Amino acid sequence: MQDPAHHGVVVEPSVPGSPAIEVRDLHKTYKLGEIQVHALRGISLAVEAGEFVAIMGMSGSGKSTFMNLIGCLDRPTRGTYCLDGRDVSRVSKRDRSRIRNQKIGFVFQGFNLLPRTSALENAELPLLYAGVGRKQRIERASEVLRAVGLAGRERHHPSQLSGGQQQRVAIARALINNPSILLADEPTGNLDSRTSVEIMEIFQRLNQERRLTILLVTHEEDIARYAHRMVTFRDGRVQRDTPVADRSLAARILPTLGAADVEAAEEENHEGA
């Protein structure tokens, strides 16, 4: 007996039991006129479904380039990339946009929300391109906004939200189509340390509750310690790949940081002075 999903009729078959992400000898070379920039020089890596991986490395080491390839925003110069067991390194532009829509959630450093657009409408954006009806879009957007702790803020515009809240809207948007992987390139880069921990709390919760595979690029060792595993890039290669010993748990750390609102923070400042 064969699983009907293996017949190739389904656009994006996933092979059960295979790693969520498996790349072999991945190369990316940019041509700038005469000069060739070797951004990736042979990355081989496997990420199991449900893993939370932090990617670290110096500036220019190829982290973002790698994330773009994993996110199907770009194609590798050489090497293979299997997403859920299916080789997607050579698929067409149209199929890549479908994969981005169905399988991948992006969270960016700069949030990238649509200005003058409500949190709800920002969150539902991927569903617009998935052909989901309006009523269902609103339903699901409210649901994911609740999941990231933004119930009651559906009608707020980005300019009426704090940085942390804006990043939560972005996470809600990344989650709305139930992707198999979440890609976050320095999601806490624009946030203060407490808000960063709040975002990590959401990531850890989603990772645990939904078995969501997460790839997180960060410069901060502290943030990387919330992941299961830490991969360090150097000059377009994997330098180090180690499990995180003594993993930080945001849910535990958060209460020790004190109240979140501004008044409490100010009180702390006064006490310190």
Next chain:
Amino acid sequence: MGLISILRVAVLALARNKMRSVLTMLGIIIGVAAVICSVAVGAGASSQIQQQIANLGDNMIWVEAGGRSVNGVRTGSKGTKTLLLLDAKAIQQQIPAITNISPHVDTPTQVVYGNQNWYTTVRGVSPEYLAVRRWAVERGSSFFQEDVDHAASVCLLGHTVMENLFGTEDPIGKTIRVRNLPCQVIGILTAKGQSPSGQDQDDFFLMPFTTVQKKIKGIDWLDDIMLSAATPAAIRPIEREITALLRERHHLRADEEDDFNLRHPAEIAQAGAESQRIMTILLASIASVSLIVGGIGIMNIMLVSVTERTREIGLRLAVGAGEMDVQMQFLGEATVLSALGGGVGVGVGILASNVISSTLRWPVLVPWGALVVAVIFSAIVGVFFGYYPAHKAAHLDPIDALRYE
């Protein structure tokens, strides 16, 4: 994305930048309004000319006694005594495509009623004259062939003559004096008002031509013959036949010039209508150019908008929008802008046409078909000028677009 979604996204995006959207639409609004105004003014003028042509007469041909020219100057009927009633009868009998025919003799004269007098023109005609010139009797009745046979002293007054002699008094049955001839008023003609050249078309009165010939002018020839062709197309052939017939009847040799001349006044008005039509086309074309300028305005703003929203486009592409989705989004915005501009332009155009008609007293006619065409055309302008910016947006690289500062 469905059409509804595309339109919704477009409207929302435009609503986010209301001022800019309105200013962008202004080009299209002005263009469409200009087109509608010029078409409305043109259609008004044309309907007025058609009205005037109808007033001139029913496919009228006018045979005037006297050659067309002496040293290039028309001599008119003065002194030409060759056009006779028998000529009119011969024309009527031998040329079938004629519906009505009337002899015509006229002379300026003074008319008196009580202590009122008026200087006007008397036209001696047959009852068919009313049909040839499309005159109707407003009050009383016309005279008949019998009156012509007896040279009866009866008359039909033009409105101006009636007003000047009778004021508010009822003229029917009253007797006026034409020179020294007492004459009974039996009817009043409807008013036609001023001619295009500003002449009062109602300042005359009609009598049987026999009466004018015998009792007023003392002549036995005719000044003119007026007749109607069955169709406009029949006018030319009839003219040729009349020319041949009259030349034969007047025993003119081949080297002699005609002792009569033929005119059909509608032709002059038709020429006016033609030049007016060309003028309308010209005006509308100039106005259409402003529509195209409006379209270029849309393209300009859409290009700015695509650049400004590069990150938005990058994001949309990242979360799964296809090239087609982005293309349709921006094309949708351009089309909504221009169609909306077209709709508002139609309103402004109608309003402006009414202002023109009430302040300049020009006849204005808004053709409703033109309104639909204007909206559709402006939507096409939007699609045309929105295509390039939309194409540009759709072909952005998502990574570059996301990183755009």
